[in-house]
Amino acid sequence: MDTRSALALLYRRAGFGASSSELSQASALGFSATLAELLGGLQQADPAADAIEVPTMLQPPFYEPKSLNTPAAIAQLNQTLSQERIALTDWWLGRMVASNNPLKEKLTFFLHCHFPTAISKVRFPAYMYRQNQIFRTLGSGDFANLTTAVSTDPAMLIWLDAGTDRMPDPNENFARELMERFTMGIGTYTEFDVRAAAFAFTGWHLNNATGQFAIAPKLHSNTPQTFLGHQGITTGQEVINIVTRTSACAQFVVCSVWSRFAYPVKPSDPLVVELASTYSNDRNLTNLLRTVFEHPNFLSATTATGLIKQPVEYVVGALRALKIPAARIPAIRPPIMNALASLGQVLFDPPSVGGWPQNEYWLSTSAALARWRFAHQLALIGDVSLVADSPPASRVEAAGELLSVTSWSPSTAAALKKASVNPHTLVTLALVSPEYVSN
Template identity: 30%
Template sequence: MKNEILWSLRLGFSAEQSKTIEKLGIEGFLKQSFEAPYNTTVPDLLNDSPKTFEDFKAIRKIKKEDPEKSKELIKKESQTLHELKAWWIEQIISNEFPLREKMTLFWHNHFVTSSQKVKVNYWLFQNNQLYREEAFGNFKTLTKKVLQTNAMVRYLDNTDNKKGKSNENLSRELLELFTLGIGNYSETDIKNGAKGLAGLGIGIDGAKYHPFYEDNDPIEYLGKKGVLKMNEMVDAIFDHPKIPYLLTKKIFQWFIYDQPKEELIHYYGNYFKKVNFEIKPLLVKIFTEEFAKKETAGAKIKNPLEYSLQLVDELHIENPNINALVLFLRQQGMDLFNQPNVKGWDGGNSWLTSQIYLQRNNLADLLCNGRNFNRQKSPSENNIPKKQSVTVSLEWNPNENNKEIIKELTDRTLFSVDKSSQEDFEKILKYDFDPKSPGANNAVLRLFNAIVKSPEFQII
């Protein structure tokens, strides 16, 4: 696999940007990715959705007074959530430089907020847009902003955190999963952190402190003493010597290595601290230096979105059925806006269980044969139209022989091809293959289908 193709897959979701990387170089590509425009508008699908806590309370009142109407509202919001997932995938597919969307997805899986608990789709969208806006910004700034979102305080139960009646969920995950990692704080820090966050609950434009529920007693938190609130607590966290390493490791796992070496984490983590937790220079340093190594292929299992969008791109499927893709991602365990828990998607080997592998092979069969995947509908998807077929067009050179075509396809899809795989591919596209024959394109599609089912295709 060419290095430019590898990094197009890593910094996006397909090989579509490989020629741009080759033309601009990795630094020029990154510069354009950082500067590329993105959608800042609220999608129309949220026009009639609840947007405030008052709206949400009104729905809860309806639930008590009119159960049938409540069911209709719940069904409508479930449909809206599905459309919101589809809207996000459309942003990913339509963006010329998809790195911002890939970072948005990264933050989405770092600062997790799930639809099952948050309930209000507009609040989920607000967080999604915050991650998009701050994708390449400052980690410390983003941490503070996330704590001020209605989605986060509701998801981690800080609405139940009051003086004299603590809920430690947000305080714990702020340290354990969002910033420092296990072993770098004490249980006392968690308890005192809950006191500092007491009263931080749902507001009109975002989370705010409610004076009646606040705890204004002095606390000690990570060595800092005083009446500490959210901002002061985050400042204390970012003064901790271990702060750079958790996020640096997760960035490596998201883009390059499922199991990054400790020396890499510390080397880049120290740089991250040096640049005052700015994401953009960290990404530039990581990507340019790792790009230059040219020995990093095969170190990361593709997540379901990377896998499926690469297929869509290679087969040149125009206007793919996004609704069906939403359902496929859910089946693969990558349900957008609905991670299984606050830890988010595990990634790595969890993306390649025997069931997931079989599902991927089924998808490859269907798309290579010009058919859409069939999925049972949930009640919220009854009105979603299903396309039964797609037009596929695989790029290959009709002036080449069987071995040259195999090499052309494997060079842009696989990081390695062993002798056994090569022999299997040559059994599909035989030595006497005639590229000018009427069935030639179907034969090459059968070859491509076999290639994308190989274990090597699952890895970048």
């Protein structure tokens, strides 16, 4: 892989794609220095993204239960929350579009997918914002600390009913999904471990008045449990400490990261096992990302053709490529939200605790139409001057520059060539080409 292609790949995976000028700058720096810069960004502020104003949101206590006693009052609250949710989505999309530090937003998005939590149940945008900030601020550090922070945060407490675990028959929802979906993966624990963990999490709840995590002593079981071979376990924190230090967790996290930044693998893949032993030294996600991007298998054909863009990556990547400023997002919200909704990936609202699947899942007939509609509209309002200002004979190449696609297949090239009289059509088609749809 030549340097420019390698850098284009790095920018697609560690960010949302690169502009032609970014690629030229990066080429001058070289792969290692560019990677160091992207990783360094994880520890730095992002002034361009931080300039996007955080919307005003209701804070806990969100309402007086007694005041919600008329249909009008309920409707009013619902409307407020619905408007907040729209503003919060604008805010995050705006950050992704504006960011000069794209790996930070990309990692935040990855963690939203790793710890899927949906506003349809959490209800309060202020809580989704809080969780999102945990991903952004703690996501580049120790995975065990991150898991504790996410687990004791209101969004997760509400989402998996942890706040309702109580004696004598605690519900198993959080205990099971913590191990199955977030840390260890199915088949690495027993039903006894699920029960034991459920007992350890009893009493965990959200104080609705303050919006703070608390443990209710009266609801908490102090009966010592044997959990994953550890005896005398009585607290949820102990459970999190244990699960996040297992080798199963190391493989699960490595598998999750590799599968979303390079190409899909199974936890048992030798590559995962290899990386998991390094990861286990510190459980640090920045270091894990470095290991992934520096791995010889990363710069391979398997990686380059191994992922389809998630809808959010598709939309944000296209907005950035066509230079739509973040400030304009609220004004062009309908086509953006339409695209995300009809592709099936609404931010803050994953379909289940399993999150969003990958690759083929985004290649339905419906999805093809949704992408085309969005591309058609975006090409009308976006900046396609890079293509339009080129002579027709070199417009196909210019479209590649615009979208950071380094080569077109014969059928795509044929279609784009025929469209080169009309830059709008050409860019639309380039945006829906298999080469751009893949990541």
